[in-house]
Every structure is written in C-alpha cells, then in structure tokens.
Amino acid sequence: MKKAEKSKIAFPHMGTISYAWRAALRKLGVEAYIPPYTNKRTLSVGTKYSPESICLPYKLILGNFIEALEGGCDYVSMITSPGICRLGEYGQSIENVLKDLGYENRYLELSLYDGFKGMYDFLGKANPEANFFRKIESIYTVINFVFSLDKMASVLSYYRAREEKFGQAEQAFNKGLELIDKAQSVRELRKAEREAVRMIKQTPIDRNREVLYVDITGEIYIVLDFFSNQNINRELGRMGVQTRTSLTVSSFLKDAILPKWMKKGETHLERAFRLAKPYLMRDIGGDSLESVSDVAYANERGIDGIIHISPFTCMPEIVSQNIFPKMRENCDIPILTLIMDEQTGKAGYITRLEAFTDLMKRRKRKKNTENTIKEGV
Ligand code: SF4
Missing domain, CATH: 1.20.1270 (Substrate Binding Domain Of Dnak; Chain:A; Domain 2)
Incomplete structure (x- = not known):
C-alpha cells in the first residue's frame, strides 16, 4: 500500500455521503477522491462490466469505482455485509472485476455490520499509521x-414543498x-x-399551500441516491409534497455503530422488528423489514401516503411488495410502489407521481369534508 498521506480513497456516491467521508478521511490523514456524481456514463460503464441480472446499485457502484480509478484514485472502498441478499456478494465480485480490468489490490472493504469494530478496522486499513485517537x-x-x-x-x-x-x-x-x-x-x-x-x-x-406528507421507503441505496431515484424528493417537492424517510444514513449508523448509551428512544431497526411483526417475522435481507414496518408506521401517523422504491430484481423488496396487499387490510394508507432500473423513463415516472399526488389530494379533501360534516352534526 502507498504511504497513507499520499493515497487517495474513493467511496461510491449515495446522496450526500461523500461530504461525510471526505471529512472523516481528512481527519485520518488520507485524501478522499470524489468521482463525478453518478450519471449516465457511470451507469453505462458499470453495466458493461456487471453480470446481466445483478441489481442496479451494484452497476452504479462499480461505475463509480471505475470512474474513480480512471481519474487517478488509489483505492476504492465500500460497505459490505455478510448479507442474505446479493449485497453479500458485491465485495468479492467487484474486486474480481477490478482485478480483470487491471486494478489489482485496489479494493478496501468496510464491514459496518461488525459495528464500531468494523469501522475502526477499516480506518486502520485506510491509514495503517493512524493511531487510536486519530481513528476515534x-x-x-x-x-x-x-x-x-x-x-x-x-x-x-x-x-x-x-x-x-x-x-x-x-x-x-x-x-x-x-x-x-x-x-x-x-x-x-x-x-x-x-x-x-x-x-x-x-x-x-x-x-x-396545500401540502401533502409522504414517507419514502424501500431499498436504502435507491431511496438515497438522486440519480437512480430520479431525484424523487425534488419532483415531489415541485408537486407540493413534503417527503420524509426513516432510511437515512444517520438512522443506519444509530443501529450499526452507536453504542446503546448514546441512542435516545427506539431506533429504526428496533421499530422495524416491532411493527413488521404481524407480517414479516424475520430479517430477510436488504431493507425489507424496514419497508414493511415503515408502511405500518406511516399509517399509524395518519400521513397522506407512502412510496416504496426499489431496484429491479431486488429480492427482499419483491417480498415487501407482496406483503403490502395483506397490510392494506389493516392499514388505510395509499401506497405507491416504484421499481427502478436503467430503462426507467422520466416521463412515465413523473406521470405516476402526479397521479399518486392527485389521488392523495382528493382523498385528503374528502376526509376533511367528512370531518367537517361530522363536526357540524
Ligand atoms: S437489497 Fe436488493 S438491491 Fe440491495 S443488494 Fe440486496 S438484492 Fe441488491
């Protein structure tokens, strides 16, 4: 490995996460290499070297890595998990592809599912000279x-909104x-x-302004990545919809690395196990448990709707989508499911969001009228 202070490390993009990585690596004495934000070229490069039926996040992450290495970064790194779904295969597969492309020993793995220790060990690999205090x-x-x-x-x-x-x-x-x-x-x-x-x-x-409140759930990468979700938050904001998601990196960190004494209240994962229970009894990988419980949580809060967004062929989210019809027996909330792949066109996508927004608006107005009538009686 190059001397730490001379090496540049890249992470895949996912929303604004690159700002946090850059700051953390700077503290460690390593330079972060930020590849161009995921775009059509990233997708095309990633797709070219990916197995055909692999899920969209893999293609985009691989594309980010190839663009970073082409741009002069020394190492690429990402979070992996032992995983029930294909995330468990990402690391090894990406490493093999990069090796075939001539980028051998340029991949560093961060096993965040080992919690705090996983993060600490990764920082040790990123800069073997960093002492305990620097890593903390x-x-x-x-x-x-x-x-x-x-x-x-x-x-x-x-x-x-x-x-x-x-x-x-x-x-x-x-x-x-x-x-x-x-x-x-x-x-x-x-x-x-x-x-x-x-x-x-x-x-x-x-x-x-008449604002609607919508939760977004699904597979975390697609929920947070502006390119693959076609900036869903911006499009909904334009339609007067205030969005919210529990699938944030901060809530993930609360579950993955923060010690118990630093957490206030129930975490997203704890709530997921509690609320998903009648419909899904165990973790089946990805964010399925969270998606199912997020529908129940949105229903509990009486908000206007929930959008479930996932990559094409994502196994855990296919299961979630098949649970939603059963949930409708107990949950009176509009649910829109969107499946994204490299072929998803913008116009049809916007039309679906507009139709969903119209439906929620009409439903809300009808409810308000009914409540007014009841109050008047
Ligand atoms: S959660 Fe879905 S999209 Fe993400 S790695 Fe697993 S199968 Fe692929």
Whole structure:
C-alpha cells in the first residue's frame, strides 16, 4: 500500500455521503477522491462490466469505482455485509472485476455490520499509521457530518414543498453543502450547519399551500441516491409534497455503530422488528423489514401516503411488495410502489407521481369534508 498521506480513497456516491467521508478521511490523514456524481456514463460503464441480472446499485457502484480509478484514485472502498441478499456478494465480485480490468489490490472493504469494530478496522486499513485517537476522531467526525447532512435534508424538504419559486430552497441547500465541506472540525461543522439551515429557512414560502406528507421507503441505496431515484424528493417537492424517510444514513449508523448509551428512544431497526411483526417475522435481507414496518408506521401517523422504491430484481423488496396487499387490510394508507432500473423513463415516472399526488389530494379533501360534516352534526 502507498504511504497513507499520499493515497487517495474513493467511496461510491449515495446522496450526500461523500461530504461525510471526505471529512472523516481528512481527519485520518488520507485524501478522499470524489468521482463525478453518478450519471449516465457511470451507469453505462458499470453495466458493461456487471453480470446481466445483478441489481442496479451494484452497476452504479462499480461505475463509480471505475470512474474513480480512471481519474487517478488509489483505492476504492465500500460497505459490505455478510448479507442474505446479493449485497453479500458485491465485495468479492467487484474486486474480481477490478482485478480483470487491471486494478489489482485496489479494493478496501468496510464491514459496518461488525459495528464500531468494523469501522475502526477499516480506518486502520485506510491509514495503517493512524493511531487510536486519530481513528476515534475520524469516526466521531463521520457520525457528526452524517447527522448534520440528514438534518439539512429534512429542512430542505419542508421548504421545497412550500417555496414560492421552485428551486430556491435547493440552491440554498447546495450553498450550505459548500460550507459543510469546508468545516475542518466538529465545532466548525456545527457553525456551518446553523448557517446552512438559516439560509434554507430564508427561502420565501407560501404558508397557505396545500401540502401533502409522504414517507419514502424501500431499498436504502435507491431511496438515497438522486440519480437512480430520479431525484424523487425534488419532483415531489415541485408537486407540493413534503417527503420524509426513516432510511437515512444517520438512522443506519444509530443501529450499526452507536453504542446503546448514546441512542435516545427506539431506533429504526428496533421499530422495524416491532411493527413488521404481524407480517414479516424475520430479517430477510436488504431493507425489507424496514419497508414493511415503515408502511405500518406511516399509517399509524395518519400521513397522506407512502412510496416504496426499489431496484429491479431486488429480492427482499419483491417480498415487501407482496406483503403490502395483506397490510392494506389493516392499514388505510395509499401506497405507491416504484421499481427502478436503467430503462426507467422520466416521463412515465413523473406521470405516476402526479397521479399518486392527485389521488392523495382528493382523498385528503374528502376526509376533511367528512370531518367537517361530522363536526357540524
Ligand atoms: S437489497 Fe436488493 S438491491 Fe440491495 S443488494 Fe440486496 S438484492 Fe441488491
């Protein structure tokens, strides 16, 4: 391995996660290499070297890696799991493809399912010279950055659904990301986060707009990746829908690496086991348990709808989708299921979102009318 301070390490994109990795690697004394955000070329390069029927995230991650190595990074790395689904095969398969392409010994694996130890061991591989304190500081940094980024995303969602001129809240959010990226310490991060949130909150909004509330669930990569989900949050925001998801990196970290004493209340995974129980009794891989329980959770809160989004051929999410009809017996909430692959066209996709939004609007108005009549009686 090259000397740590000279090596550049890349992670695959997934939403805004690259900001957190860059900060964490900087603390470790290693440079992060950020490949271009996932785009059509990434997909085409990834697809070219992927097994035909593998799921979409694999193709995009491989595409990110090839673009990073072509661009001059030294190592690529990703999270793996022992996995019931194909995620368990990703690491070995990607390593083999990269070797065939002439990039031997350039793959570092992060086994986050080993919890805190997995993260600590990975940082040791990324910089074998880093001492204990440096690695702990790096973990502390990544956790704090992830929480700040998720907080900003949820503020953005509120303002985007109500903004007077479409795009302003996202512009402020992007400026906020630049501030976050410059933060050299957690103290500077706090300051940057406050400023970023303040900027988003300055977006002029229409407080009387009829806003719908929708949860997004499904396979975590697709839920968080703007390219493969065709920026679903932005499209729904344009239609006056405030979105929310429990499948965030911060909630994943709470379950995967935070010690119990640092967690407040029930975590997403704990809630998933509790609420999925009547329909799904065990973890079948991916985010199936979370998806099923998220439908029950959305129903419990009486929100307007839930969208389940997953990659084509994703086994765990095919199971979730087959459980939803049964859930409808107990859950009175509109559910839209979207399956994404490299062929998904934008126009048809937007039409489905618009139709779903119309349905939720009509349903909400009808409910409000019924409640008014009841109150008047
Ligand atoms: S959860 Fe689905 S998309 Fe993700 S790795 Fe497993 S099978 Fe593939």
